[in-house]
Amino acid sequence: MRLGQLAPDFHQAMVALDAAAAKGLDPAVSELIRLRASQVNGCAFCVDMHGHDARALGIPEQKVLAVTAWRETPFFTGRERAALALTEAVTRLGEHGVPDDVYDEAAHVFGEDELARVVAMAVTINAWNRIGVATRMSPAVRHDHRGV
Numbered sequence: 001m002r003l004g005q006l007a008p009d010f011h012q013a014m015v016a017l018d019a020a021a022a023k024g025l026d027p028a029v030s031e032l033i034r035l036r037a038s039q040v041n042g043c044a045f046c047v048d049m050h051g052h053d054a055r056a057l058g059i060p061e062q063k064v065l066a067v068t069a070w071r072e073t074p075f076f077t078g079r080e081r082a083a084l085a086l087t088e089a090v091t092r093l094g095e096h097g098v099p100d101d102v103y104d105e106a107a108h109v110f111g112e113d114e115l116a117r118v119v120a121m122a123v124t125i126n127a128w129n130r131i132g133v134a135t136r137m138s139p140a141v142r143h144d145h146r147g148v
Helices: 008-022 027-041 044-056 061-072 078-091 100-109 112-134
Strands: none
Touching: 008 027, 008 112, 027 044, 027 061, 027 078, 027 112, 044 061, 044 112, 061 078, 078 100, 078 112, 100 112
C-alpha cells in the first residue's frame, strides 16, 4: 500500500511530527533511536533506511551493526545507552510502563528539553514502524561498491 499517495495529508503530518521530534536532538542519537525501535518492531524498511542514514551521518559501521546488542558492547556513550534503553522501554511498553530506573537514567543524562525530544522520537518512530509493518513496506535492494 502506498500510504503517502492514498492519505497524503496523514503522511505529511507524520513527516512534520518526525521533524518536530528531531528538532534540537543530536542527529546521531535520533538515528540510533530510529534504528533500535525499528529493529525491535521488525520493520525491515525502517531498519534499512535508518541503518543507511546512520552511516551517512558518520556513525561507524561497527556501531551501526552493534545496535542490536548495544548493552554488550563498549561502542556507545552514556547518552546513547540511556536513549537506547528508553527507546526499548517505550517500544515494548508493557503493563507496568517505562521502568523508573530507565527513565531516571535518561533524565540524568539529558536535560529536560532533550529528554522530551528523546521520548518524542521514540514515539514517532514507533508510529512509522507500525505504518511500515502494516502496509508491508520492504526495502529496495542496495548495490554498494562490492556489488552486494
